[in-house]
């Protein structure tokens with residue numbers, strides 16, 4: 001429940017990256033050693049990954065911001081549907097299990113609220129490394145009958161998940177692997193850095209060509225997960241829409257370079273001070289120019305919903321073209337309920353700014369769309385109730401607590417108790 005209209009003011013240390021932590025948690029299985037991960041965010045998705053690790057026989061414990069995984073004796077290479085369902089990105093365990101056991105059995109992740117999310121690129125890349133895949137009754141059965149061997153792989157699209165699955169298998173293969181048109185997201189570099197810390201030899205992560213030279217040995221490693229660039233961008237936009245100001249501490253400003261110009265276009269003053277990012281919003285935001293979501297270093301699709309809320313309350317008209325996922329405007333009908341003027345045709349949304357949104361009863365339809373609704377509610381007039389907030393808990397650590405500390409009128413209510 002949010003009482004809108006209060007300015008967000010203050011500073012916050014950004015949580016560790018969800019999308020960085022998930023593949024690294026899966027990678028702990030590959031190394032077979034003890035991994036200590038710091039700044040591992042406490043989220044529904046990371047909890048789901050810890051459940052999967054325990055299910056396959058690893059010892060995974062959380063201690064504050066850190067997680068310790070002992071992966072010396074996992075015994076299972078299958079993940080049941082009940083665990084796969086908890087987290088759509090559990091497909092990242094595919095590469096990890098094949099690398100460790102030479103086989104994996106899991107349910108296909110299936111459709112997702114933001115799009116179809118097929119795994120054809122994962123399957124064909126793994127096949128180049130020697131993996132045979134059989135899909136029966138919604139189950140994905142993979143094995144590498146002759147072991148994994150290095151390969152030259154050119155992705156037709158720089159898929160983040162496919163690049164991660166290739167890396168996880170390639171570090172255990174016989175011979176070098178070269179990935180061309182690899183995803184360049186900073187989370188890929190973080191995964192490579194973790195694996196290199198464990199003894200792997202991966203070069204080129206962060207560029208479109210990655211080379212993996214297997215070393216055959218792994219060692220225990222301690223790694224700090226990178227800051228969450230999408231959570232950081234979300235908090236910056238919270239300050240922007242409420243006419244406030246914020247200092248994000250330890251936020252890896254370089255990873256935010258694709259979004260910082262957007263805030264400036266909208267009239268915010270952004271400053272980088274060491275590892276911190278500071279934002280001061282104007283009296284009224286200006287409409288952005290054309291926003292087109294693209295793979296990194298393009299504009300991130302995960303920030304599109306919160307960026308759209310900024311446009312919804314700005315002066316002028318903004319246009320958003322979503323090129324990554326086919327169903328990523330599900331927040332739009334909810335924003336319309338709050339008085340936003342947005343029209344959608346296919347993958348294009350036209351947003352005519354209004355001076356003020358109004359409170360309403362709305363529902364989170366997915367993780368980033370849900371966070372965007374929170375931002376909309378924080379700048380709206382009156383009270384908003386947001387339902388289905390479990391989506392938001394997948395990716396934002398201490399969300400309402402952090403926002404309340406920054407001055408927001410927000411509280412979690414148990415709707416069953418009312």
Ligand code: UD1
Nearest residue numbers: 019089117118119120121122158159160161162302324325
């Ligand atoms: C990751 C992120 C997600 C982000 C997305 C794009 C994690 C846990 N999730 O998701 O937050 O929104 O990157 O930046 O890191 N595709 C195929 N075939 C495939 C694989 C992907 O067609 O085999 C398509 C997808 O349907 C989608 C596009 O490629 O349209 C991008 O997908 P991908 O880069 O793989 O995203 P994810 O790894 O699922």
